[in-house]
Amino acid sequence: MTDRLLTWTLGAATLVVVSLIAVIAVFLLNESLDTLNRVGLGRFFSDSGWSPTMGRFNILPMIVASVLLMAGAVIVAAPLAVLTAVFLRFYAPSPVVDTGRRIIEVLAAMPSVVYGLWGLVVLVPVIAAWQQPGASLMAGILVLSLMIFPTITIVVHSGLTAMPQRYIEASLALALNRAYMVRRVVLPAIRASIAAGVTLGAARAIGETMAVMMVTGNIVAVPGDLFDPVRALTSNIALEMAYALGDHRGALYISSLLLLAVVILLVLINEFIVSNKCEY
Amino acid sequence: MNLSFRTNVNTDSVRATSLIGLRNGQLSDLLFTAAVWGAFLTVTVVFLWLVGDVLIRGVGALSWDFVVSPVIDSGRSGGIAPVLVSTACIVAVALAVAFPLALASAILISEFLPRTGTVSRLVIVSFDVLAGMPSIVFGLFGNALFNQLLGFGYSLLSGGLTLACMVLPFMIKANIDGLRAVPRSYREAGDALAMSRASILWHVLLPAAIPGIIAGVLLGMGRALAETAALLFTSGYVTRMPESLMDSGRTISIHVYDLAMNVAGGDQMAYASALILVVLLIIINFTVVRLGDWIQRCSLRA
Numbered sequence: 401m402t403d404r405l406l407t408w409t410l411g412a413a414t415l416v417v418v419s420l421i422a423v424i425a426v427f428l429l430n431e432s433l434d435t436l437n438r439v440g441l442g443r444f445f446s447d448s449g450w451s452p453t454m455g456r457f458n459i460l461p462m463i464v465a466s467v468l469l470m471a472g473a474v475i476v477a478a479p480l481a482v483l484t485a486v487f488l489r490f491y492a493p494s495p496v497v498d499t500g501r502r503i504i505e506v507l508a509a510m511p512s513v514v515y516g517l518w519g520l521v522v523l524v525p526v527i528a529a530w531q532q533p534g535a536s537l538m539a540g541i542l543v544l545s546l547m548i549f550p551t552i553t554i555v556v557h558s559g560l561t562a563m564p565q566r567y568i569e570a571s572l573a574l575a576l577n578r579a580y581m582v583r584r585v586v587l588p589a590i591r592a593s594i595a596a597g598v599t600l601g602a603a604r605a606i607g608e609t610m611a612v613m614m615v616t617g618n619i620v621a622v623p624g625d626l627f628d629p630v631r632a633l634t635s636n637i638a639l640e641m642a643y644a645l646g647d648h649r650g651a652l653y654i655s656s657l658l659l660l661a662v663v664i665l666l667v668l669i670n671e672f673i674v675s676n677k678c679e680y
Numbered sequence: 681m682n683l684s685f686r687t688n689v690n691t692d693s694v695r696a697t698s699l700i701g702l703r704n705g706q707l708s709d710l711l712f713t714a715a716v717w718g719a720f721l722t723v724t725v726v727f728l729w730l731v732g733d734v735l736i737r738g739v740g741a742l743s744w745d746f747v748v749s750p751v752i753d754s755g756r757s758g759g760i761a762p763v764l765v766s767t768a769c770i771v772a773v774a775l776a777v778a779f780p781l782a783l784a785s786a787i788l789i790s791e792f793l794p795r796t797g798t799v800s801r802l803v804i805v806s807f808d809v810l811a812g813m814p815s816i817v818f819g820l821f822g823n824a825l826f827n828q829l830l831g832f833g834y835s836l837l838s839g840g841l842t843l844a845c846m847v848l849p850f851m852i853k854a855n856i857d858g859l860r861a862v863p864r865s866y867r868e869a870g871d872a873l874a875m876s877r878a879s880i881l882w883h884v885l886l887p888a889a890i891p892g893i894i895a896g897v898l899l900g901m902g903r904a905l906a907e908t909a910a911l912l913f914t915s916g917y918v919t920r921m922p923e924s925l926m927d928s929g930r931t932i933s934i935h936v937y938d939l940a941m942n943v944a945g946g947d948q949m950a951y952a953s954a955l956i957l958v959v960l961l962i963i964i965n966f967t968v969v970r971l972g973d974w975i976q977r978c979s980l981r982a
Binding site for chain 1: 957
């Protein structure tokens with residue numbers, strides 16, 4: 401009797417949690433629907449600019465900015481993360497391994513406002529001394545890559561730890577040098593972990609709001625080069641939500657649906673990679 | 681033992697490297713070693729730069745007065761006492777709502793559902809989506825549901841409930857890890873004594889899983905403390921001392937953001953607040969990691 405009660409209670413709680421994602425999607429959709437009907441999806445990509453209070457709703461420059469920020473961050477962070485994970489697993493002397501793990505843990509726990517603060521006060525002036533105005537796509541990419549670096553490193557490192565020892569033994573038996581072993585045996589063996597880490601990092605990068613908003617200058621425009629200011633889709637929501645009404649508010653909810661769709665896609669890709677990982 | 685050699689190693693090139701191109705191989709080995717050390721050193725330098733910057737600029741404005749004084753002149757002077765109280769309220773609401781849900785889901789998933797079944801996989805995928813969802817999206821959801829539909833307005837309650845949704849997947853994962861680390865023999869012993877599943881759970885599994893459960897709570901607390909974007913449009917950013925959960929209030933993270941972005945000359949105070957935030961998070965994080973190591977050791981020993 402108590403057992404049945406217990407199972408029902410647990411089931412009900414889990415149902416609440418599992419349905420949360422659907423509830424969230426329904427709420428976002430509900431807030432966007434009026435605007436979608438009135439304005440139509442097409443105008444979000446074809447209007448002459450973004451001035452929602454005057455009925456112009458083009459969010460394309462912000463989508464471009466978000467994608468560039470994400471791609472740039474992955475391009476900077478992924479090689480650094482893979483090399484660092486390899487370093488910690490195969491190269492680091494043992495006292496350094498512990499220090500390295502602490503560093504990555506602290507970087508992973510650091511809140512995004514602190515990254516943003518550092519970017520705003522330290523990094524942006526450094527970039528500005530080199531190329532005006534400083535607050536730019538470049539600053540965003542550098543801060544984001546620092547933020548997703550620990551995510552990718554942790555996933556790759558756990559892939560390296562889970563890798564069967566016999567691969568390494570076989571490489572040693574063939575007298576391969578360490579670099580050759582890492583590049584030709586180890587990295588191919590953990591390619592699924594690398595892909596999983598990169599998709600997780602990409603999801604974090606495209607969803608990041610505060611740090612990006614603090615360092616990218618927030619001007620709505622497709623950037624001409626790395627040193628132009630940009631406004632990400634997430635920053636746009638955070639900057640305008642406070643005073644948005646009517647279709648303006650609806651447009652921001654539509655951007656959030658878009659973000660949700662991208663993240664769901666990335667998580668599903670990640671799931672696919674992890675569940676189809678060949679069992680060594 | 682599987683003796684087949686299933687890697688992509690091309691034996692010809694192995695021979696080329698190890699016999700003919702010996703010098704060449706040594707050179708590339710050296711370059712690669714330099715690359716991995718270089719990557720690690722780069723990360724270490726940036727890490728020290730970031731942490732050192734917060735520490736050096738933050739410590740100057742930090743004092744006991746700063747912790748216990750009200751916010752004056754948008755935060756340019758005074759302290760952060762109301763901010764700390766608001767933070768504690770929001771985090772407490774988030775944990776009080778998320779904890780029972782997280783623990784119940786974790787128990788169902790780890791003790792009652794088959795580990796590789798379709799149901800548990802779907803459940804896990806939905807948690808992964810929840811965990812990956814951008815915090816600003818949670819903010820918009822919270823604003824639509826808690827602030828508007830339920831009529832809580834900009835309040836600590838709205839903020840806390842929004843954060844509860846956000847921290848759920850992380851707490852559930854930690855709780856599942858804690859429960860799965862409890863050795864099978866404990867459950868079998870309970871079955872052999874003809875205990876009901878409820879009493880096995882209550883008297884055996886939960887006490888044994890306490891480290892994992894504490895880790896889950898701390899992890900949720902860390903996530904909640906670090907969050908900013910989800911709170912901008914749910915809890916708001918009032919600097920007064922809150923009188924009830926229905927008052928608006930800002931957390932330390934929002935305070936740091938507001939001082940840095942919207943208050944000219946607020947950098948010094950932003951750094952002092954950031955330092956408090958970072959120290960809190962580092963303590964929480966280290967405790968979580970140590971608990972995790974401990975759980976792993978226990979499960980290996982059993």
